[in-house]
Amino acid sequence: MDFMFLLLAYVPVASLIIGVICLTAFFLLRYRKRKIVNWLFVLGCIGIGLTLLVYCFFFLVGFLGIGPMAS
Amino acid sequence: MDNRKFGTFVATLRKEKGLTQQQLAEELCVTDKAISKWERGLGYPDIKLVEPLAEILGVSVIEIMRSERTDEEQVNAQSASEAITNMIDVVDYQRKIERRNVLIAVTTFALTVMSLFLIDTMDLVGFVLACLPIAMFAVGIVLILVSVKRKKLNLSYATPLTLGIFAIAFPIIIVLLMVVAFILGGPLPG
Numbered sequence: 001m002d003f004m005f006l007l008l009a010y011v012p013v014a015s016l017i018i019g020v021i022c023l024t025a026f027f028l029l030r031y032r033k034r035k036i037v038n039w040l041f042v043l044g045c046i047g048i049g050l051t052l053l054v055y056c057f058f059f060l061v062g063f064l065g066i067g068p069m070a071s
Numbered sequence: 072m073d074n075r076k077f078g079t080f081v082a083t084l085r086k087e088k089g090l091t092q093q094q095l096a097e098e099l100c101v102t103d104k105a106i107s108k109w110e111r112g113l114g115y116p117d118i119k120l121v122e123p124l125a126e127i128l129g130v131s132v133i134e135i136m137r138s139e140r141t142d143e144e145q146v147n148a149q150s151a152s153e154a155i156t157n158m159i160d161v162v163d164y165q166r167k168i169e170r171r172n173v174l175i176a177v178t179t180f181a182l183t184v185m186s187l188f189l190i191d192t193m194d195l196v197g198f199v200l201a202c203l204p205i206a207m208f209a210v211g212i213v214l215i216l217v218s219v220k221r222k223k224l225n226l227s228y229a230t231p232l233t234l235g236i237f238a239i240a241f242p243i244i245i246v247l248l249m250v251v252a253f254i255l256g257g258p259l260p261g
Contacts, residue, residue, distance in 0.1 A: 049207075053245065066256060
C-alpha cells in the first residue's frame with residue numbers, strides 16, 4: 001500500500017520531468033533546424049498538463065473543502 | 072458597400088497618383104496599417120476622412136463611395152442614391168466598431184475587478200490554479216478552431232487538434248475528479 005501511495009505521489013513529478021525533457025528536445029531539434037517531431041511537443045504538453053491537472057485538483061479540493069482529506 | 076471593391080479602388084487610385092501607403096497615411100493623419108486594412112477590404116475609413124481621401128486621390132466623394140469612376144455630368148439620381156446607401160453602410164460599420172470597443176472595455180474592466188477580488192481572496196497561485204481549467208477550456212476551443220481552419224487550407228492539423236482535445240479534457244477531468252472526491256468524502260465539517 002505504501003509503495004502504491006509513493007508511486008501515485010510521484011506521478012505528477014515524473015510527468016513534469018518527462019514533459020520538460022520532451023519540450024526541451026522538441027525546441028532543441030527545432031532550433032537546430034533538424035526534423036520537427038510533433039509528437040514530442042504533444043507529449044511535452046501532456047506531461048506538463050498532467051502535473052498542472054493534479055495540482056489544480058488538489059488546490060480546488062482543498063479550497064472548496066471537499067473530499068476525504070484531513071483538515 | 073463592397074469592401075473589397077472599395078479597397079481595390081483606393082489602391083488603384085493611390086498607385087495612379089504615385090503615392091505610397093505611408094505617404095497617403097501621413098496626408099490623412101492615420102497609420103499606414105489603416106491604409107493597408109482599407110485596401111485589403113478589412114475596414115473603412117472614418118466618415119470624416121472620406122472627403123480628404125477623395126481630394127487627395129483626385130476623385131469626387133460620390134466616386135469614392137461608389138468605388139468606381141463616374142463622369143461629373145453623368146451623376147444621376149441612381150448613382151447618388153447608391154453613394155448615399157454606401158455612406159450609410161460605412162456609418163453602420165463604424166457604429167458596430169464603436170459598440171464592439173465599448174463592449175471590450177466594459178468586459179476588460181469587469182474581468183480586472185473580478186480578478187483583483189479573487190486574487191485578494193485566494194492569493195496569486197491559488198487564483199492561477201482556480202482559473203486554469205477555464206483558461207484551458209478557452210485554449211482548447213481556440214486550438215480546435217485553428218485545426219478546422221488548417222484542415223480547410225489543406226495544412227497539417229493533427230497537432231493543434233490533439234492539443235485542443237487534451238485542453239478541453241482538462242476542465243472535464245477536474246470536474247469529474249471533484250465529483251468523485253465529493254462522493255468519497257463529502258464536505259468537511261467547518
